[in-house]
Each structure stands twice: as structure tokens, then as C-alpha cells.
Amino acid sequence: MIKFRGVNKWFGALHVLKDITLNVEPREVVVVCGPSGSGKSTLIRCINGLETIKNGDLVVDGQRLGDRATNMTELRTEVGFVFQSFNLYPHKTALENVILAPIHVRKIPKAEAEIAGREMLAKVGLADKFNSYPAELSGGQQQRVAIARCLCMRPKIMLFDEPTSALDPEMISEVLDVMVGVAEEGMTMMVVTHEMGFARKVARRVVFMDAGAIVETGPPEEFFSNPKTDRSRAFLSKILRH
Amino acid sequence: MLENFSFRTITEYLPLFGYGFAATLWLSIVSFAGALAVGITLCAMNLQRSQALKVPAKIYIDVIRATPLLAQLYFLYFGLPRLGVVLPELFIGILALSLNSGAYVAEIIRAGILSISRGQVEAGIASGMTYFQRMRLVVLPQAFRVTIPPLLGQAIVLVKDSALLSLISVSELTRAGQLLASDRFMPAEGFITTAACYLALYYGLKTLAASSERWLRLRPTGNLK
Numbered sequence: 023m024i025k026f027r028g029v030n031k032w033f034g035a036l037h038v039l040k041d042i043t044l045n046v047e048p049r050e051v052v053v054v055c056g057p058s059g060s061g062k063s064t065l066i067r068c069i070n071g072l073e074t075i076k077n078g079d080l081v082v083d084g085q086r087l088g089d090r091a092t093n094m095t096e097l098r099t100e101v102g103f104v105f106q107s108f109n110l111y112p113h114k115t116a117l118e119n120v121i122l123a124p125i126h127v128r129k130i131p132k133a134e135a136e137i138a139g140r141e142m143l144a145k146v147g148l149a150d151k152f153n154s155y156p157a158e159l160s161g162g163q164q165q166r167v168a169i170a171r172c173l174c175m176r177p178k179i180m181l182f183d184e185p186t187s188a189l190d191p192e193m194i195s196e197v198l199d200v201m202v203g204v205a206e207e208g209m210t211m212m213v214v215t216h217e218m219g220f221a222r223k224v225a226r227r228v229v230f231m232d233a234g235a236i237v238e239t240g241p242p243e244e245f246f247s248n249p250k251t252d253r254s255r256a257f258l259s260k261i262l263r264h
Numbered sequence: 265m266l267e268n269f270s271f272r273t274i275t276e277y278l279p280l281f282g283y284g285f286a287a288t289l290w291l292s293i294v295s296f297a298g299a300l301a302v303g304i305t306l307c308a309m310n311l312q313r314s315q316a317l318k319v320p321a322k323i324y325i326d327v328i329r330a331t332p333l334l335a336q337l338y339f340l341y342f343g344l345p346r347l348g349v350v351l352p353e354l355f356i357g358i359l360a361l362s363l364n365s366g367a368y369v370a371e372i373i374r375a376g377i378l379s380i381s382r383g384q385v386e387a388g389i390a391s392g393m394t395y396f397q398r399m400r401l402v403v404l405p406q407a408f409r410v411t412i413p414p415l416l417g418q419a420i421v422l423v424k425d426s427a428l429l430s431l432i433s434v435s436e437l438t439r440a441g442q443l444l445a446s447d448r449f450m451p452a453e454g455f456i457t458t459a460a461c462y463l464a465l466y467y468g469l470k471t472l473a474a475s476s477e478r479w480l481r482l483r484p485t486g487n488l489k
């Protein structure tokens with residue numbers, strides 16, 4: 023579903039992605055972790071073209087990024103992206119947030135989009151918040167609206183960039199629960215997170231990045247209990263300490 | 265001092281001031297509409313990647329901001345006829361105000377658009393919106409809110425700037441004061457009445473600004489986190 027082959031990217035002189043090769047199968051959930059600045063965000067932002075790659079091949083849903091034939095706006099409708107900072111539209115209510123792209127991008131009739139939008143908000147536990155503005159919602163609620171906003175586009179792939187790291191601790195689980203639900207329904211997911219509980223529960227693989235390279239890949243159980251490299255051991259001891 | 269102040273003469277000239285007040289009001293409204301059109305166009309050019317559009321807009325804005333409005337007005341009034349373009353004074357006045365204020369409006373709108381966070385744009389991109397959809401559905405509605413207070417500030421400036429049109433003999437408020445001053449040798453009466461009228465216009469706009477800010481506050485705009 024997502025195929026990186028020898029992908030490199032630079033920000034000026036900074037080599038942020040170093041020869042990345044990675045395959046994500048349909049319905050697979052992959053968790054990406056690693057120290058700050060290791061290139062995790064950049065990696066998943068390349069998948070929907072928020073960043074462009076310098077060389078190598080990146081194929082998403084059968085389409086090669088950077089090809090003339092690849093229509094990025096069309097491809098993006100198949101790829102949902104959940105941001106660390108939610109990025110809800112502050113001038114729109116929760117319901118308006120989730121139906122905006124379905125109406126204008128997917129061209130679904132408004133009445134139909136509203137029914138689907140209400141259903142989706144109810145599914146993430148926000149049945150009583152249809153008409154609330156983002157500023158009236160807690161962080162956890164905002165992030166759940168953001169997830170519902172992606173789901174309303176009926177994407178094939180969902181990308182999450184540290185979806186819970188801007189949240190107060192007591193709100194983290196309500197968002198993770200929703201994400202577990204999405205994973206269990208068979209969504210192809212790449213999730214940048216340090217939440218080991220989530221990784222253990224739904225991820226088939228954990229990808230550990232450091233300094234722009236993929237250093238280690240493995241099933242969560244194995245990676246967390248028996249990391250193979252010094253760098254992953256050092257990283258895990260740091261996140262385990264608190 | 266006050267015994268020399270003739271309220272009677274002011275009353276006599278009230279119809280003239282009424283006319284001037286109305287003239288200043290409507291020509292300011294028309295000029296401000298023009299300024300919005302000029303400003304939106306300039307701003308759209310300025311935000312493009314193409315240098316062919318961006319550079320002329322930038323130069324225009326710099327030239328307008330670097331030169332006095334009076335010089336611009338005189339250029340249009342005295343210069344255009346020499347170039348074979350003859351236009352009525354009132355039209356020239358409105359044109360000068362629109363072209364001048366438009367440069368400031370362009371910068372106000374640009375600042376409003378740039379104040380919208382990158383995350384908003386990225387949310388639009390990520391959901392498959394085109395550039396125009398993002399602008400129309402996400403960026404402009406938010407930028408509009410931040411732009412209203414400074415735009416009303418610019419409208420206040422424009423009203424005061426319109427006084428310069430008296431110099432090309434457009435009949436408006438300042439011209440009314442001048443007439444009273446020169447016909448009756450009563451500059452104090454003339455210009456105080458003029459000033460009072462500007463004050464009324466100023467308070468009108470200020471009330472509008474205050475109520476628009478209250479309206480904006482009633483609608484949530486910012487993300488909490």
C-alpha cells in the first residue's frame with residue numbers, strides 16, 4: 023500500500039531521510055518511533071506530499087509520487103492525515119469540519135454528507151457536540167473530531183503524527199481508543215507515537231528511526247522487550263523512565 | 265474671544281456643510297470600495313509565486329507608500345490632462361483615494377492571510393482541497409475576521425485624506441470650511457464646523473469598529489491548544 027525504496031530527502035544541507043526502504047501492506051498498522059528530530063514527521067508527511075522527496079521511489083496506493091500521471095489532490099483524498107495540533111477549522115462547527123471536504127472534494131450532496139458526518143462524530147463519542155466550535159472542545163475532543171474528519175473521506179490509508187502528544191494525560195486514552203477502533207476495522211495506518219500500549223495492542227510492526235534512517239524494525243513485543251541496537255536501547259530507556 | 269465667534273453665520277452655512285458632509289461620506293464610501301478592489305487585486309498578485317505578478321504589485325505598493333497622497337493627487341490632476349486624459353475632478357479625487365488606500369488595504373489583507381497558521385493550510389491540502397478551495401473555504405473566512413478592525417482603521421484614514429480633494433476644488437467638507445473662511449473671513453467658524461463634521465464621521469466608524477469586534481468575539485475563532 024505504501025512503498026518506500028531508497029528514499030532520500032534534504033532540508034538544505036540537512037539529510038533528513040536517509041535511504042529509507044519500507045513496505046506497508048494493506049490493513050497493516052505500523053508505529054514509527056524515535057528521538058526528536060529523527061525525521062518521523064517528515065517520513066509520513068512525504069506520503070501525502072506535504073513534503074517532497076529528493077530521490078528514490080515512493081509508491082502510495084499504486085501511484086508513484088512525483089510522476090506526471092499522479093494526481094496529488096486525488097491521491098490525498100485516499101490518505102487521511104491527523105496532526106499533532108489537530109488543525110481543526112476554528113470558524114466551523116464540529117459537524118461543518120467533518121463534512122467540508124466530503125462536500126467540496128468528494129462532491130457528496132450536503133444532506134448525505136451531514137448524515138454520514140453525524141454518524142462518524144457519534145462513533146468517536148461526540149454525538150452531543152455537533153454544533154460546538156473547536157474552541158469550545160477539549161483537546162481530546164478536538165483530536166477525535168479531527169479523526170472523524172479524516173474518516174468521513176473514507177480513506178484507504180490513515181497517517182497520524184503524534185496524535186496524543188499535545189494532550190493532557192487524562193485525554194490520551196479517549197483518542198487512543200478511537201484509533202484502536204479504526205485499526206481493528208482494517209485501516210492501513212502509519213502512526214508516529216511513543217504510546218507503547220497502543221503499539222502493543224494494534225501494531226504489527228514498530229519502526230525505529232534515528233538521525234533520518236530506519237535503524238530497527240520488528241514486532242512490538244520483540245522491539246520493546248528486546249531491542250537489538252544500542253540506539254534503540256538508549257531511546258527506550260529514556261521513554262520508559264517516565 | 266467667544267464674543268467674536270458667530271454661530272449665526274454657521275447656521276447660515278449649515279446647508280453647505282450638510283452638502284459637504286454628504287459628499288465626503290459618499291465619496292469616501294465609493295473610494296473605499298475602490299480601495300478594496302485595488303487592494304484585493306494587489307494582494308492576490310503579491311501572494312503568487314510568479315514574479316511577473318508579484319514584482320509589479322510590490323513596486324506599486326512601495327511607490328504609493330513612499331510618496332505623499334498630495335503628490336499622487338496632483339499627478340493625476342495636472343499630469344493626466346498633459347497625457348491627453350481629461351477626467352472630472354470628482355472622478356480624479358475618487359481615483360486617487362482608491363489607488364492610494366488600495367496599497368494599504370493590500371498590505372492589511374496580506375497580513376490577515378499570512379496570520380492564518382500553516383497548519384490550517386496543511387489540513388486543507390491533506391484533505392485533497394485545491395488551492396482555490398483552501399483559499400475560499402479555509403483561509404479567507406478566517407483572514408476576513410482579523411482584517412476587519414484594521415480595515416476600519418484604514419477607512420478612518422481615508423475619510424481624513426479625502427480633505428485633500430478640496431485642493432482640486434471638489435465640494436466636500438473641507439471645501440465648505442474654506443468657503444466660509446474666505447467668503448466671510450471667518451476661518452475659526454469654518455474650520456471648527458468642518459472639524460466637528462469629521463468628528464461625527466469618526467465616531468460613526470468607531471462605533472462600527474466596536475460592534476464588529478463584538479460580533480467577532482461572539483464567534484469562536486482560535487484553536488484552544
Ligand SMILES: Nc1ncnc2c1ncn2[C@@H]1O[C@H](COP(=O)(O)OP(=O)(O)OP(=O)(O)O)[C@@H](O)[C@H]1O
Binds near residue numbers: 038056059061062063
Ligand atoms: N521545513 C523544514 N525546514 C528545515 N528543516 C526542517 C523542516 N522540517 C523539519 N526540519 C528538520 O528536519 C529534521 C527532522 O524533522 P522531523 O520533524 O521529521 O522530526 P521528528 O522525528 O518528527 O521530530 P519530533 O519528534 O520533534 O516531532 C529536524 O532536524 C528538523 O529540525
Ligand SMILES: [Mg+2]
Binds near residue numbers: 062064184
Ligand atoms: Mg514530528
